[in-house]
Amino acid sequence: MSAxxxxxxxxxxxxxAASLVHALRKLAPKxxxxxxxxxxxxxxxxxxxGFAQRLGRFVQPRGASGDCGDGCGTCGTCGPPPAPTGASSTQPVRFHPRRSK
Incomplete structure (x- = not known):
């Protein structure tokens, strides 16, 4: 086999390997x-x-920083705004009769 x-x-x-890691991080982040x-x-x-220690510190995942950019979702302010009070988030289902030909 040639070089x-x-x-x-x-x-x-x-x-x-890089595309597998990227897909894993996109599809299963936890x-x-x-x-x-x-x-x-x-x-x-x-x-x-010493080299393994430095590599371990480099590979170690970052913790949640507490700002809205890390996506931790612990404070509940990063998601969509809640519905106004008194408004219903559900809608009734309506069945319409078939039109006759």
Missing amino acids: GLVAQYAVIATVV TATRAQAALAATLLRPQRG
Whole structure:
């Protein structure tokens, strides 16, 4: 196997892995965050070396910052505004008779 073919396979594997990570973060963000936190916890163990510690701090997911940009939704102010009081959010279902031909 030539060196060019090995480089081509390495680039393809990197692109496929990056798109898999991107899809996972888009479609299952909580699962991706949990996996990222588990990887960071493994790398941040005291018996690990300095490089693994730095990599663990880099990989560690960010916590909720408390502003409306992080999407945590704990305060309830980031979503749509609530319906005005007295207004009903449900609408009645109306059945109409068929028209005769």
